[in-house]
Amino acid sequence: xxxxxxxxxxxxxxxxxxxxxxxxxxxxxxxxxxxxxxxxxxxxxxxxxxxxxxxxxxxxxxxxxxxxxxxxxxxxxxxxxxxxxxxxxxxxxxxxxxxxxxxxxxxxxxxxxxxxxxxxxxxxxxxxxxxxxxxxxxxxxxxxxxxxxxxxxxxxxxxxxxxxxxxxxxxxxxxxxxxxxxxxxxxxxxxxxxxxxxxxxxxxxxxxxxxxxxxxxxxxxxxxxxxxxxxxxxxxxxxxxxxxxxxx
Amino acid sequence: xxxxxxxxxxxxxxxxxxxxxxxxxxxxxxxxxxxxxxxxxxxxxxxxxxxxxxxxxxxxxxxxxxxxxxxxxxxxxxxxxxxxxxxxxxxxxxxxxxxxxxxxxxxxxxxxxxxxxxxxxxxxxxxxxxxxxxxxxxxxxxxxxxxxxxxxxxxxxxxxxxxxxxxxxxxxxxxxxxxxxxxxxxxxxxxxxxxxxxxxxxxxxxxxxxxxxxxxxxxxxxxxxxxxxxxxxxxxxxxxxxxxxxxxxxxxxxxxxxxxxxxxxxxxxxxxxxxxxxxxxxxxxxxxxxxxxxxxxxxxxxxxxxxxxxxxxxxxxxxxxxxxxxxxxxxxxxxxxxxxxxxxxxxxxxxxxxxxxxxxxxxxxxxxxxxxxxxxxxxxxxxxxxxxxxxxxxxxxxxxxxxxxxxxxxxxxxxxxxxxxxxxxxxxxxxxxxxxxxxxxxxxxxxxxxxxxxxxxxxxxxxxxxxxxxxxxxxxxxxxxxxxxxxxxxxx
Numbered sequence: 001x002x003x004x005x006x007x008x009x010x011x012x013x014x015x016x017x018x019x020x021x022x023x024x025x026x027x028x029x030x031x032x033x034x035x036x037x038x039x040x041x042x043x044x045x046x047x048x049x050x051x052x053x054x055x056x057x058x059x060x061x062x063x064x065x066x067x068x069x070x071x072x073x074x075x076x077x078x079x080x081x082x083x084x085x086x087x088x089x090x091x092x093x094x095x096x097x098x099x100x101x102x103x104x105x106x107x108x109x110x111x112x113x114x115x116x117x118x119x120x121x122x123x124x125x126x127x128x129x130x131x132x133x134x135x136x137x138x139x140x141x142x143x144x145x146x147x148x149x150x151x152x153x154x155x156x157x158x159x160x161x162x163x164x165x166x167x168x169x170x171x172x173x174x175x176x177x178x179x180x181x182x183x184x185x186x187x188x189x190x191x192x193x194x195x196x197x198x199x200x201x202x203x204x205x206x207x208x209x210x211x212x213x214x215x216x217x218x219x220x221x222x223x224x225x226x227x228x229x230x231x232x233x234x235x236x237x238x239x240x241x242x243x244x245x246x247x248x
Numbered sequence: 249x250x251x252x253x254x255x256x257x258x259x260x261x262x263x264x265x266x267x268x269x270x271x272x273x274x275x276x277x278x279x280x281x282x283x284x285x286x287x288x289x290x291x292x293x294x295x296x297x298x299x300x301x302x303x304x305x306x307x308x309x310x311x312x313x314x315x316x317x318x319x320x321x322x323x324x325x326x327x328x329x330x331x332x333x334x335x336x337x338x339x340x341x342x343x344x345x346x347x348x349x350x351x352x353x354x355x356x357x358x359x360x361x362x363x364x365x366x367x368x369x370x371x372x373x374x375x376x377x378x379x380x381x382x383x384x385x386x387x388x389x390x391x392x393x394x395x396x397x398x399x400x401x402x403x404x405x406x407x408x409x410x411x412x413x414x415x416x417x418x419x420x421x422x423x424x425x426x427x428x429x430x431x432x433x434x435x436x437x438x439x440x441x442x443x444x445x446x447x448x449x450x451x452x453x454x455x456x457x458x459x460x461x462x463x464x465x466x467x468x469x470x471x472x473x474x475x476x477x478x479x480x481x482x483x484x485x486x487x488x489x490x491x492x493x494x495x496x497x498x499x500x501x502x503x504x505x506x507x508x509x510x511x512x513x514x515x516x517x518x519x520x521x522x523x524x525x526x527x528x529x530x531x532x533x534x535x536x537x538x539x540x541x542x543x544x545x546x547x548x549x550x551x552x553x554x555x556x557x558x559x560x561x562x563x564x565x566x567x568x569x570x571x572x573x574x575x576x577x578x579x580x581x582x583x584x585x586x587x588x589x590x591x592x593x594x595x596x597x598x599x600x601x602x603x604x605x606x607x608x609x610x611x612x613x614x615x616x617x618x619x620x621x622x623x624x625x626x627x628x629x630x631x632x633x634x635x636x637x638x639x640x641x642x643x644x645x646x647x648x649x650x651x652x653x654x655x656x657x658x659x660x661x662x663x664x665x666x667x668x669x670x671x672x673x674x675x676x677x678x679x680x681x682x683x684x685x686x687x688x689x690x691x692x693x694x695x696x697x698x699x700x701x702x703x704x705x706x707x708x709x710x711x712x713x714x715x716x717x718x719x720x721x722x723x724x725x726x727x728x729x730x731x732x733x734x735x736x737x738x739x740x
Contacts, residue, residue, distance in 0.1 A: 031714065032740060034647060034648065034740075035647055035739075035740030038647060038740070039740070047586075048586065048590070049590065051593075060648050060650075060738060061648040061649050061650040061651065061737065061738065062648065062649055062651060063609070063647065063648060063649075064617075064621055064645065064646055064647060064648060064649035064737060065609035065610070065611055065620070065621030065634065066611075066617070066620055066621055066634070066645035067643065067645045067646045067647040067648065067649070067737065067739070068609065068647065069634040069635065069636070069637060069645070070637050070643035070644060070645045070647075071643060071647065071740065072637075074634065075608075075609040075611070075621070075634050076608060076609070076634070078608065078609055079606065079607075079608055079626055080606075080607045080608060080609070080623065081597060081601065081605060081606055081607075082601075082605045082607070083601060083605065084601070084605065088600070088601060091600060092597055092600065092601060095593060095596050095597060095600070096593060096597075099589050099590065099592075099593045100589070101585075101586035101587075101589040101590050101593075102590070102593070155713065156712070156713040156714045156715060156739075156740065157713040158680065158681075158709060158711075158713045159642070159681070159709060159713075159715070161681060162642070162683075164683070165681050165682065166642070166681060166682070166683035166707070167642060167681040167682070167683065167707060167708075167709040167715055168642050169642045169643075170642070170643065170715070170739065170740040171713070172740070173713070192740065194637065194643065195639045195640065
């Protein structure tokens with residue numbers, strides 16, 4: 001039902017077992033979390049509106065329509081819900097996750113938000129998996145225990161230089177900090193291509209995506225890499241082998 | 249229904265005055281304290297409205313006096329009218345102290361007119377209000393009969409025709425004693441002698457031209473109600489009753505080929521209080537279960553939860569707003585199914601959070617950045633399309649915008665050159681790459697003073713990779729000697 005979203009066409013996708021699973025809940029931390037969330041949702045190319053639920057006003061301004069359009073999205077698809085608190089936000093998300101006609105549900109929390117605990121994230125993850133609704137949870141503060149499928153850190157990174165020392169397309173330094181039942185601690189520098197609405201691993205020419213064969217060979221190349229121990233206990237009974245899944 | 253003692257009884261009910269003691273409500277009129285309303289005990293002592301308080305005190309030294317509050321009386325009357333909708337949906341409050349209930353078609357539900365009237369009087373008495381009931385063919389006649397007593401309109405005194413003293417005197421001088429005698433006169437003569445207004449009142453009293461009732465609630469074509477011999481207080485019982493009412497309304501709407509856009513539930517508590525809840529739907533709806541879920545959301549989101557008190561003895565569901573809903577629309581396939589699911593989601597979220605909290609980004613036709621994108625209501629048609637950016641170019645507008653822009657300190661090599669270094673949130677950031685300026689002029693044609701400073705926008709990247717949208721406010725030397733800098737947005 002729910003597919004996977006290729007990110008860098010290489011090592012990162014292999015670690016994720018063929019890309020980011022769409023029918024799941026993913027946690028995003030870091031100063032570029034908003035940008036990463038917006039780009040992931042646009043890259044997922046699922047039809048329907050994006051429900052962006054916020055628990056309140058952050059200190060980083062409001063989402064700007066023209067900026068969404070500049071990333072390649074249609075601002076009219078973005079439905080903004082000002083829930084006015086963490087608990088109303090979670091209730092609204094629970095409603096939204098029952099609606100498979102949505103392209104994605106994004107929860108934007110500000111600050112530590114201790115109410116979003118293990119139980120809450122498990123509920124979000126289970127609902128996302130049951131209905132195949134792509135769910136992203138933006139979090140502030142330090143990482144907290146969570147049952148989300150993956151956890152990411154997103155930082156802005158210096159962009160390519162264009163003529164006259166102008167900054168080029170947005171680049172993000174992202175870290176897969178945690179993956180349930182899989183390896184983690186992988187860094188990748190991604191460049192956003194607005195016209196094709198997808199990421200490319202920075203350093204490659206943005207116009208030329210990595211051929212599938214190369215990506216697959218790279219995934220074989222790291223097949224023997226040791227897994228991080230973090231998710232091993234949860235992985236019982238599940239394969240965490242990137243080859244097995246990307247080949248399937 | 250006349251409530252002659254309403255002002256006094258309202259105060260007695262609220263505990264501001266003891267019962268059975270002569271009480272007068274006073275207002276200051278041209279420096280004099282004049283009695284505006286009294287209770288029955290005061291009237292029995294010969295003290296009535298219009299008397300000066302000083303004169304009244306001379307007759308009855310221990311007369312209690314409290315200020316008269318017509319606004320509170322009107323609120324109280326409205327509250328009573330709300331409660332009176334239990335007998336019939338057609339209820340109107342008539343200032344100052346009258347209630348009109350249209351019982352045509354409702355009396356049989358209470359075992360006839362007489363038992364309905366006694367039910368009304370008993371319930372009002374339990375609330376502490378003495379009501380004088382009267383039944384008549386027109387609202388004005390019923391009110392007049394309730395106020396002046398009697399059983400026939402033609403026997404009503406002249407005061408029922410006009411409150412103005414000169415008119416009453418004029419009628420009396422003409423040898424008239426009752427409404428019936430005035431009604432027998434030629435209409436043209438009455439109009440030329442006493443004015444059209446008197447004739448209009450006369451017509452409203454007799455059945456010549458009954459004035460329309462202006463009901464408290466707009467009448468609904470589709471409604472259903474359920475009465476309980478013993479009041480229900482539990483949430484489950486209430487929910488089950490609501491579901492039955494929804495099913496009955498759904499059946500009525502199915503017969504009419506319509507769906508409801510608004511569902512209004514009234515819960516009548518046995519002590520006279522009425523709680524009202526309403527849900528709105530984005531599309532016409534007659535699926536009882538879907539609407540029940542909306543009510544669940546609504547009840548869960550209530551700030552002060554429903555207090556059943558001693559229980560509800562009547563639930564009424566009305567569908568005041570309906571729209572066509574054909575069977576064909578109910579047969580759903582792919583696209584229509586997604587549409588329906590999304591509409592239901594909007595309904596549930598707005599029932600829970602309030603419709604104002606669901607927004608979308610709307611583009612305005614202006615080049616002032618902070619006005620170009622604003623929040624519009626969800627569900628409205630898109631108006632202005634967003635421009636598509638030029639292929640191959642990096643984003644020129646930030647993903648997040650500060651409104652208002654945040655003032656920053658900037659170091660530039662030359663006053664009209666690009667920024668080199670700036671301080672934001674107690675952090676000094678070195679600019680490593682920049683693009684600009686993009687010049688955005690103030691909309692001088694929109695401003696009365698014709699002025700407004702030009703902004704020079706720069707897209708800059710700091711050493712740590714963060715990208716910012718800065719602008720210099722005012723052109724150096726041409727518009728201002730020391731332009732200020734602002735940070736307006738954050739790029740990805």
